[in-house]
Amino acid sequence: MAHAAPTVHRRHRGTTTDRTHHFGKSAMVRALLAGLVYGVWAAFIKRQMGPVDAGNVFYGILCGALFAGIMFTLGRMGSRLPRELHAAAYGVFAGGALGYLxxxxxxxxxxxxxxxxxxxxxxxxxxxxxxxxREP
Structure with missing residues (x-):
């Protein structure tokens, strides 16, 4: 009896630009969420158990925006650096951020x-x- 030859089923995975665009979105969301947490944390510490005022809110927004901007930039540009510099950049960023808090x-x-x-x-x-x- 003759049987049909098996075929390979291929899924459409999208183009490279689709994957890059998706990576950019997830990196942006991750940086914004981390910046939000950092900004709220900084504003809470700066408040020192006093009432919340406009200055504290502005301070939290400013700290969160700076943190998110640096984190996003480091995530996008860090892969172009050699692994030693890339790791050192993340170390300086994390140490500086936590030391400041x-x-x-x-x-x-x-x-x-x-x-x-x-x-x-x-x-x-x-x-x-x-x-x-992870480097080849």
Missing amino acids: YSLTGDSVLRSAGLGIAVGAATAVTAFYRYYM
Whole structure:
């Protein structure tokens, strides 16, 4: 008995520009959500248990927008850097962001700097390991 030859079913996966455009949207959403959390956190710390006023809201929006802008730019441009620089850029960004938030609490500058350096170094090492393992 004759049987039909098996055929390969192919799915349409979209063009490269569709995938790139989708990546851009998800990176933008991720940066905006992280910026929103960072801005609310910064405004909450800056408020210091007082009433919420327009200055606190503006401060939170400004901090969140700067954080989101830097995060989005680093996500888009970081892949063009060598893995060592890419990991160092993420380390500097994470350390600086967390050190700044800690400095808003009114604690010493040395403790803020120490925490920022520790977080930045841990982030840079983790990012370097991730990029080293995924690079062909």
